[in-house]
Amino acid sequence: MATWRELVTFIRQSYRVIRDEPEELRIRLRFRKDPEDEERTQMVVIAREVLDKREEWVQIATPFARVDECDLHSVLAEIGHTTVVGGAVVMGEYLVLRHSLPLKNLDINEFTDPLELVTGSAELLEEQITGRDDY
Template sequence: MTTWRELQTFIRKSYRVVRDEPEEIRIRVRFRDDVDEEERTQMVVIAREVLDKREEWVQIATPFAKADDVDLRTVLAEIGHTTVVGGAVVMGDYLVLRHSLPLVNLDLNEFTDPLELVTGSAELLEEQFTGRDEF
């Protein structure tokens, strides 16, 4: 079993933290393009959520486009065809790829794979649909 505090400690030791709040940690993940060695980054919000006032969950969320700047139907179709982990939501002005995991039975190694899948997928979606590296 992993607690939110244990997960926070793991994240602080393993990733580049850019914001650290009691219920939320933001990290920046770096990607390197093998073709031209261009570095891209992705901002990730990792937040503690409480379901029904009793079950702790961790949510991994990363924006990849402004919702008004893309064709949502096309983006959602692409996510449906290519993404294994996570789902797309609109949060404020942004289109976000997110995934949630229950903390009750979570081993720390079960956190890293979904984090990498969500973040990597969002980075590819951002590049494909915006052509930029804003997030």
């Protein structure tokens, strides 16, 4: 997979797309720790980015809390101790875990593994920080 179009085709075939724009897809992933646990979901934005007007990248981003609802130092310390892929950023009023990958020569596992890691980490952070399932 080496183009945005090919990645979009894969995402449409493999995930539940909830919003489809030319440069951005939104999908919803479902999580359940144990069969008897209530299902939780996480919304993920997958966007095409162009670096230096020449290199295509894909950005995976998922919100997990509102900035005004948490202690940023504690959140960043938790991410530093537990998160392997992605980093936290403030986007508007939300704390977002995101990760970016170059599309050139991208293998499918180089997309799906970070997607699952970023989304799963954001879901755990959301549950731990807010105790809710808003995103």
